[in-house]
Amino acid sequence: MTMKNMKSLLALSIFAVAAFVIQGSVSAQQANNPKFNKMMKDGFRADGIAGLDRIDQDATQKFCSDPVFAGSKQGEKMREQIQKVNMNSIKQPSDGKYIGDWKKGEAIAQSGRGATWTDKADTPIGGGCYNCHQIDKKEISYGTIGPTLWNYGKLRGYSPEVITYTWNRVNNSKAYNACSNMPRFAHFKLLNEQQLQDVMALLLDPDSPVNQ
Amino acid sequence: MADPMRVRAAENGGIVDVKILMKHDMESGQRKDAAGKVIPAWFISNINVKANGKDVLNGQFGPAVSKDPFLNFKYKGAKGDKIVVSWVDSKGDKRSDEATAS
């Protein structure tokens, strides 16, 4: 996996951060620590698809690596800025279609594979959704890092607002919560548009087992 | 040569409780290596336990027994019983270990 996308967001965010610094409205994040940087640099080696560029942080990662600052009053403006940058990176579906095939979506939600140094570049990457969320109640092995998604559509309805919000959230959760634990699936090309539509269907197709 | 087992035997009320851990991969024959080739099955097939020279258990394993097999059973016996556990695997490798009931 290349980090091209990450790099462009990094550039964008550096610009945003720089703007803040010039305005003088942000108190500093944790100080740059050369000793720490060296430890990180010397601590890893590239292996397979997992290159050393993976520890080059973009602005979002850097900001969220300092939870004290990120959660503070002083961090608020930067938090909003980061959410905005992430929101702006979201593309609505090119074919205008939001809802794909829930059966494929379930398979994506089940798989936690891909993108590790033991995977190949062409190993399909799973959504890993069940790692953190309850989704279809039939699957008893689910995590609790994220909220339950059982009856997702049934409870919220299937309005365009719900659909757009959910699309944005599965594409880039950091658009709403700068330091959400959820990966930015579209931004890092973990899931393609088709796969995102399939995951959407699992949550928002009235026929999906999730909404029974 | 195969690695040693761990054999524990404790007597309580005339019953000896025997616990055995064997070091063996118990290759199932279902797994594939990195190149996609099936790794052939290789497993402990027979296990025999004697106390003071007399059979107290005979077991047969298939490849579905877990790696590093564990076995627990009980027989009527006494402290000081000399327990010998022996296994043989599907390639003919063997191992015997001994313990004394305490």
Added chain:
Amino acid sequence: MQRNFTLGLVSGLLVTLMSISSSSYAQNATDDIAKYREMIADGNPSELYEAAGEVLWQQPAGPKNASLEKCDLGLGPGVVKGAAAQLPRYFKDTNQVQDLESRLMTCMQKLQGRDPQEMIDAPFQKGPKKDMEAIVAYVVTLSKGDKIKVSTNHPKEKEMYELGKRAFFFQGGPMDFSCASCHGEDGKRIRLQDLPNITTQKGAALGWGYWPAYRVSSGQFWTMQQRLNDCYRQQRFPFPIYGSDLTVAISMYMAKNANGGIVETPGLKR
């Protein structure tokens, strides 16, 4: 954007309500898992590694054909009992903070004349690492039941702790994960596995106190270095170098947080 935000709030509320109502299901499965663990607790195959490790500890090896019996793990040459409970720590002879495995590499080099680079480069579960794993099993078993007691009195220990803390929260990779993504909150699970909150004493003791462990899923004995290595793999990071300061710093952060907890190693894990 405003509308989305409100919607997010509403769904957040709903979700909170729902997670309360669904927690009973989670509880059942968690109880069943606890029962399963109880059933396999007796007969930890780590014992097989421990026995092999004791032999390796006493057996002359390496270019100098010497045993490890004079190895100083922090409590003096040859003292193994209780040593693992106080690691990582600062060692004067190397002027470094070392965890158990980096310290064992030092002993293998100094006493036996073995090249640490061979150990660093070897894949887990193979070659020299296989010996290391058995020796680790032997050493940690001799701290079982002891209190975790790690010091940050030496400035280098204190520094290592702070570096480890920072590394713990360091996000990277294509999934934005840090150690804290999974181990920074109480009461969370990944799939059915409870995730200890390593930022707290209780959580750190549950994590640090039970590794190294025999892993049921792989049928292998895993040292702490291998545990960390696989965490970083799942975090989608590059490959952490065996025994590097990074891995020692993370260990220092966990171990110090766990102080006062009980060493339950070798554990028996999924």
Added chain:
Amino acid sequence: MNQQRRSLLKYSAVFGLMASAGLISVAQAQEWNKAAFEGKSLDDVFKILGAGSPDKSGAVTLNAPDIAENGAVVPVGITTTLKAEQLAILVEKNPSALAAQFFIPAGTEPFVTTRIKMGQTSNVYALVKADGKWSMAVKEVKVTLGGCGG
């Protein structure tokens, strides 16, 4: 305990040598039942063991977890109030149903616990042969996907 282990190791080494030199033969009172272990389905194995269609019996207890955190290690125990001479553990959905079988000489309790592999959620069967007649107990064990799934 350390001392004990040390002497155990010494013994082990001696016995290992003796075994490899053929001084101790591994007793094979019953030859490994190839046909039974290669039987695919439950019925295949029942037939080969001569078990017919065994009846469920309250006298047979199968001790296994409701959920296994990992299918690679599923603890399974059989115990019975019957005068068992043979015990067997079968997994319906494994590629070959028979996992293990045990022969119980007089003086040995009809009790055995071991650990088996399960590829997926399945019924597990505990079979007991007593007075030439087979009976059984059945329990479903759920095998879960764990960890990060990677």
